[in-house]
Amino acid sequence: MGLDESYEEIVRMAKDGIVIIQDGVIAMVNPALQRMLGYEEEELVGRPVEDILFPTAIHLFEEGQSGLDWTNRNGTSYCAALESSDGRIVNVEFSASHFVLSGRPAVLGIVRDITKEVELEARVTESETKYRRLFDSSPIAYFTLSPRGNVLDVNNAAVNLLGYREDQILRRNLASFVPDESRTNIVQQVTSEVAQGKSLESFEMQLQRKDGRNVWVSVNANLVERGDGSDAIALMALDIDRRKLAEAREHEERARANLYLEVMTHDLNNINQSLLFSLGLLEANPEMPPQFKQHFRDSAWNVRRAARMIANLRTLMRLSTSPPPPQEIDLFGFLQSATAAAQEDFPWKTLEMTTNIEPGKFLIAGHEHIHDVFFNILHNSLTFDEADTVRVEVKAEVLDDLKSVRIEFTDHGPGIPDEAKEFIFRRTGCPDEQIVGRGLGLTLVEQIVRGLGGRIRAENAVEGDHTKGTRFIV
Known part of the structure; x- marks a missing residue:
């Protein structure tokens, strides 16, 4: 084979797969690679290397080999896909370098099975894709902020809420989307609360759209850990502009109704007092025939009854408002x-x-x-x-x-x-x-x-x- 016996023994003891390729043919494999692919040594030695490459991924191996350079002693590493004896795909990391074997050039390959890592990465990618799909399709605006309040990520609802393009929102501070009069205090309050590990719930604030219109939102925020281990603020903004407008309209209408009620009851009470005074004078007049005095008493009673109803109405309104x-x-x-x-x-x-x-x-x-x-x-x-x-x-x-x-x-x-x-x-x-x-x-x-x-x-x-x-x- 051309390998010193001591070196050959080391190769056979290695836990990673090792293969020597010369003139496109497998010249040697160690037991670790045999176990990885499910072959015996005699089933591999002497076969073209293409025989153990997964058919649809041969290009990965060829592209990796084309990057080999005799002047680079460190060789090169790339991902490839091998085919096991039972037809399974085995994802590997292939570290290749040139050397001379028996006077002719050869390639030494260190093969590490990364199938589990690839499968895990695929599951993570799939999960991230699903999360991103949910993130973007949510009707609620989501913002990912740095601890200082800079926007790191947004979903489609946040883009629609503010009226900007996504690239016009990212890397800007949240304060730039808050009306001028409350900009600094609001953002500091949100970021400082969450940075201390507290969850912010149903915090109402205004954001300013690209067209200059202010929109009311109810904010929930908490601290999360990003994929790189750094902290970020996950902020959810629920559009409550219609509710706030309805509340303002209701407050305005209630205030108007209270004003009308106050004016009406005040004027009616004045009228009632005048009526009671006049009825009292008529009833006390000694020249008034007795048969009419009862009518005056009944009239005075009804006026007092009306006054009581007005007082009760005012109290009902007061109880409903304050x-x-x-x-x-x-x-x-x-x-x-x-x-x-x-x-x-x-x-x-x-x-x-x-x-x-x-x-x-x-x-x-x-x-x-x-x-x-x-x-x-x-x-x-x-x-x-x-x-x-x-x-x-x-x-x-x-x-x-x-x-x-x-x-x-x-x-x-x-x-x-x-x-x-x-x-x-x-x-x-x-x-x-x-x-x-x-x-x-x-x-x-x-x-x-x-x-x-x-x-x-x-x-x-x-x-x-x-x-x-x-x-x-x-």
Whole structure:
């Protein structure tokens, strides 16, 4: 063979495959290459090297061999594909160099099986392709940023969101897409939060499109590790511009409605006060015939009723826009003020109330509109009970180990039909004209109680007989 026996022994002990090619024919193979391809030595030695090359990849070997240079002692390395005895493709890294064997030129090849690496790389490439396809097809804008906020990658949705070409976005700082007035602070806030390992969720900010229009986005961002081991910021921007515009429009319309309501209620209250003053003067006139005085009293009552409805409407609007925060309050003071106010509306009646609510005994998480709860329930009893003396029992007790308070208001008026009880707290949807005529008082009560996390219902004062009065349970 021409190889010294000691060298030949070393070649045979090598773990990498070794082949010697002379004049295009395999002159020697070591056991490692035999095992790699599944051949015996005698099946390979003397055969053309093309016989062990995978047919569709012969060009890889030929291109690699053409790069061999006798002046380069380090040789050359390239990838090739061999064919095993059972027809499998064996991907190899072929390191080739020239040397002289028995006085003639030959090629020494070190063959390393890289099939597993190639398969792994193919799977990684496939996974990256799938990820990229998902990345680009997502309707949500994705940005990959450096820790300083420079754009490293974007998807198609981000391109559409900003209106720039991809090459016009990459390598620019995110701050260049933020409106001038908030540019520096916003980007610093995002990058500093995420750089500390915190996840940013539902952070609302504006980005500026190429056409100069600002668009609202909801941002989620977190720190990720890139393929090269460096840190990056993955930022997702959800377009919420339509939602923000709708919110702004709703806020504007609500403000306009509140303005109209404020003007209307203010003017109506002034008119009501003038009417009450005039009716009071007429009723007090000694020359007024007695048969007309009752009409004046009825008219004054209806004017006061209208004023109450206006006040309730204003409170409902206030609760829907800016409800006061709950705080610790004492029920006693609110019950006393509500009782006096309800009695004032009915000077021809007497409100006879019994209660176990005492100063400091029942404290709840509430606000000033608890007065409206007490007032409207008591006012309801005075309105519909035709007796001159209206009896109401108000009883409170602590429930659930001091976690809540139950209050019962029991009157002895005409009661509420069972089929109408579910409608009395709703201003609309009631089939009973009498219940509709109750105004906004009980609707307001339900809104206040529910806003404080409570519940309210109505039941018969006497079980099975709705004509014996009503019990409101808060």
